[in-house]
Amino acid sequence: MLKMKLMSSLKITRASAIVLLGVSLAACHGKSDPSPENFVKAVQKHLDTVDAVCVDSGPLPFDLPHYNGYVGYQEGQADALVRVGLLSKEPTSVNQNGRAIPGFHYSATDEGKKASRPNNRMCDGKTQIQSITWSSSVPDNAPVGTTVQVKYVAKLVERPHWDDEATLRKTHVEVLSTNDGTYNAENFLELTSDGWAVKQAWGTP
Structure with missing residues (x-):
């Protein structure tokens, strides 16, 4: 009777060892x-x-010329960032080809500063x-x-x-x-x- 109990205990121990080994291997290799x-x-x-989400802002601050009756692509990009609160826009004079023409000065708002990242991007x-x-x-x-x-x-x-x-x-x-x-x-x-x-x-x- 004692011998049977020992053999049964030995089988359980071996089975437990196999299970533990399997768990150990899974833990070691599962992540691969x-x-x-x-x-x-x-x-x-x-x-x-x-x-x-990221959006290109360009190097800040910057000035852009404004041609009366025409909004260039760069100005349209900057104005979109103004509308969502990332940039502010103020009238200024821009030197172009040696003469001053009307334009706008763009700079980051407080929200834009928080969103500013390297490589001239605004993200969050x-x-x-x-x-x-x-x-x-x-x-x-x-x-x-x-x-x-x-x-x-x-x-x-x-x-x-x-x-x-x-x-x-x-x-x-x-x-x-x-x-x-x-x-x-x-x-x-x-x-x-x-x-x-x-x-x-x-x-x-």
């Missing part, structure tokens, strides 16, 4: 699997570090990935350095209050275009020693 769950985590980690907002819609093929047990292209649907969860698409996209084609707050985008992911990570972004952001 080419799965939608891991791709979602990689994309979201990237999205958490970038602004959702946050995004939440909704789902992976497509991914290029990648083998199981892929080596570190493997890349995969993924396409996904994301949603603006924090839209800047100045992001008026109807006003901005007429002159700022770089502004994110959404449908009920959602949009399509894509990224390249690379397998690192710590799992999948965004390598190169395509589209916005």
Whole structure:
């Protein structure tokens, strides 16, 4: 009877060890699997570090000439940023070809200063990935350095209050275009020693 109990206990111990080993292996290698769950985590980690919506502002402040009865493309771009509260606009004189002509002086508002980023951009907002819609093929047990292209649907969860698409996209084609707050985008992911990570972004952001 004692022998049977010992054998039974030994079987349970071995079974437990196998289960624990399986869990351990899954914990070690699961994050490297080419799965939608891991791709979602990689994309979201990237999205958490970038602004959702950006618009080109040009170097600030700046002056533009104004030709009576004609609004140039640059002036139209600047005026769109004035309408959404990112820039202010004041009359001034602009020197052009050695003579002073009427124009406008544009500078960042307090809202514009908060949104100012490097490379003459104004940005804000946050995004939440909704789902992976497509991914290029990648083998199981892929080596570190493997890349995969993924396409996904994301949603603006924090839209800047100045992001008026109807006003901005007429002159700022770089502004994110959404449908009920959602949009399509894509990224390249690379397998690192710590799992999948965004390598190169395509589209916005």
